[in-house]
Amino acid sequence: MGILEGRAVVVTGAGRGLGRAYARAAAREGARVVVNDVDADAAGEAGEQIRKACGSADACAVHVGSVADWASAQQMIELCTSGFGRIDGLVSNAGTHYLTEPQHDDAAQIRETIESNVMGTMFCGIHAMRAMIGQGQGGVIVNSTSAALCGMSMVASYGAAKGAIASLTYSWAIDLMKHGIRVNAISATALTRMVGHTLEHRDSPVSWPPETMAPLVLYLLSDRSGGLTGQLIRLWGGRLQLIGHPSVSPTLAERESWSVEQLERAFDHDLRGQLQPFGRDMAAYPTGDVD
Numbered sequence: 001m002g003i004l005e006g007r008a009v010v011v012t013g014a015g016r017g018l019g020r021a022y023a024r025a026a027a028r029e030g031a032r033v034v035v036n037d038v039d040a041d042a043a044g045e046a047g048e049q050i051r052k053a054c055g056s057a058d059a060c061a062v063h064v065g066s067v068a069d070w071a072s073a074q075q076m077i078e079l080c081t082s083g084f085g086r087i088d089g090l091v092s093n094a095g096t097h098y099l100t101e102p103q104h105d106d107a108a109q110i111r112e113t114i115e116s117n118v119m120g121t122m123f124c125g126i127h128a129m130r131a132m133i134g135q136g137q138g139g140v141i142v143n144s145t146s147a148a149l150c151g152m153s154m155v156a157s158y159g160a161a162k163g164a165i166a167s168l169t170y171s172w173a174i175d176l177m178k179h180g181i182r183v184n185a186i187s188a189t190a191l192t193r194m195v196g197h198t199l200e201h202r203d204s205p206v207s208w209p210p211e212t213m214a215p216l217v218l219y220l221l222s223d224r225s226g227g228l229t230g231q232l233i234r235l236w237g238g239r240l241q242l243i244g245h246p247s248v249s250p251t252l253a254e255r256e257s258w259s260v261e262q263l264e265r266a267f268d269h270d271l272r273g274q275l276q277p278f279g280r281d282m283a284a285y286p287t288g289d290v291d
Helices: 017-028 040-054 070-084 107-135 156-179 193-199 210-221 260-270 282-287
Strands: 008-011 032-037 060-064 089-091 139-144 181-188 232-236 239-242
Touching (some): 008 017, 008 070, 017 032, 017 040, 017 089, 017 210, 032 070, 040 060, 060 070, 070 107, 089 210, 107 139, 107 156, 107 181, 139 156, 139 210, 156 181, 181 210, 210 232
Parallel strands (some): 008 032, 032 060, 139 181, 181 232
Antiparallel strands (some): 232 239
């Protein structure tokens, strides 16, 4: 028996790339899977692969629709609960990505990025958690973030979206603990269409296939990760890492009130060595200087 035997799992953006790898791996471990994608052909192909691999027409259901549409996200979760009788896990993988210098950004690209990544994650997660709470047996939500949230050139909108998903993950983990629902986020990178697009603009050492990332998702969906929640987990090829949570530093200086001149002296002298580093630019990746 697989580690997800008897579970029902929804994977968004599962028509190709990382999402397809997650869905196929979950099915191999015994889960019944809802494959979601906006591309009907890709979703249908992924679903057919799963059915053939499992030798069962009931191993997979296909949902075509945008995660950024509230009604579509609800229909996707209902497809899982009505078709499989329950929902045990949600992997919010769907999202969009593009590269541009911020001064050349435009409203349409920004809106699409925020809606697909942030609102899509929120809509699917809210419908999934409602169903899980109704079942009364807990569940697992796996969100998708990125090291771009730390600051990276040419992906400001994408990094902002992934930072929002990180904050969402922390808050959901706190609120849903009492319902037995665990919420984590993964930063997974592989040789996909997204990375292929990145390679048009700059070098990247990413060469491993999407299947390399699947064991992390299986672990988080399974009981083997019981108790693990509120974490941002990064798998960079063979390197397993954690992305640190933002936090407020200890008080560095204190006065009854501050003038501009006093703030200037503080930052120029007292706090000079306390300023925070920022940025995880991919320009350093080919040399191996950035993990």
